[in-house]
Amino acid sequence: MQYSTAISDGILALACVASLLWLRPVFAGQPVLRALLLGFGLTATAALCGAVRYGLDPSWIDRHRSFTQLSAVLGLPLLGLAALSLSRGLAWSRSIWTLCLVGLVGLFIGARVLGVDPYYRLALSMVTLLLILYAGLSRWPQPRPGLLALGVVGLFLVAGLAVGTEGFIGPLRRVDLFHALLAPAYPLLAWLLLTLRMPAREEIPVKTL
Numbered sequence: 112m113q114y115s116t117a118i119s120d121g122i123l124a125l126a127c128v129a130s131l132l133w134l135r136p137v138f139a140g141q142p143v144l145r146a147l148l149l150g151f152g153l154t155a156t157a158a159l160c161g162a163v164r165y166g167l168d169p170s171w172i173d174r175h176r177s178f179t180q181l182s183a184v185l186g187l188p189l190l191g192l193a194a195l196s197l198s199r200g201l202a203w204s205r206s207i208w209t210l211c212l213v214g215l216v217g218l219f220i221g222a223r224v225l226g227v228d229p230y231y232r233l234a235l236s237m238v239t240l241l242l243i244l245y246a247g248l249s250r251w252p253q254p255r256p257g258l259l260a261l262g263v264v265g266l267f268l269v270a271g272l273a274v275g276t277e278g279f280i281g282p283l284r285r286v287d288l289f290h291a292l293l294a295p296a297y298p299l300l301a302w303l304l305l306t307l308r309m310p311a312r313e314e315i316p317v318k319t320l
Contacts, residue, residue, distance in 0.1 A: 142207075194242060
């Protein structure tokens with residue numbers, strides 16, 4: 112058993128569930144809630160499967176891999192699209208969100224058929240992070256959305272590009288550091304989504320003599 116990874120996966124799952132519970136009453140009755148449920152829910156499910164796999168039953172490896180893949184190709188991209196729609200004040204209908212979901216599934220299937228799945232997932236992740244960054248910076252001169260977006264994107268980039276999930280850094284497993292970086296990233300993303308929900312404040316004109 113790999114108990115340190117089971118614990119770090121469990122913490123990540125709790126962070127995603129807490130983020131979802133924070134967002135759900137605010138977005139209740141809005142079509143974007145479906146994207147948020149899938150975005151945070153898929154990651155929470157993947158992390159819970161990882162906690163079971165590493166802490167209790169190694170036979171959960173296939174479930175863990177499947178939900179981890181779904182989180183990468185559906186969950187996080189939907190959250191990026193949610194950030195974009197909220198930042199632009201776009202009230203997308205359920206049918207539009209359904210089209211987004213179907214489109215993401217179709218692109219993933221196409222990438223697998225063409226044998227470019229790893230490159231597609233990398234490109235999709237980078238595009239998603241760019242959407243989140245754009246959503247936050249689009250509220251300039253408000254500092255909070257931009258800083259939150261920079262924090263989210265920075266944590267994801269360090270986790271994915273600098274840390275990874277294979278091997279060790281000193282005495283620590285890289286996968287545990289990976290989870291430790293993602294655990295605060297998802298609540299920060301939830302905070303960003305809440306901030307983007309508020310209308311942009313108008314600038315107060317400066318009176319001149």
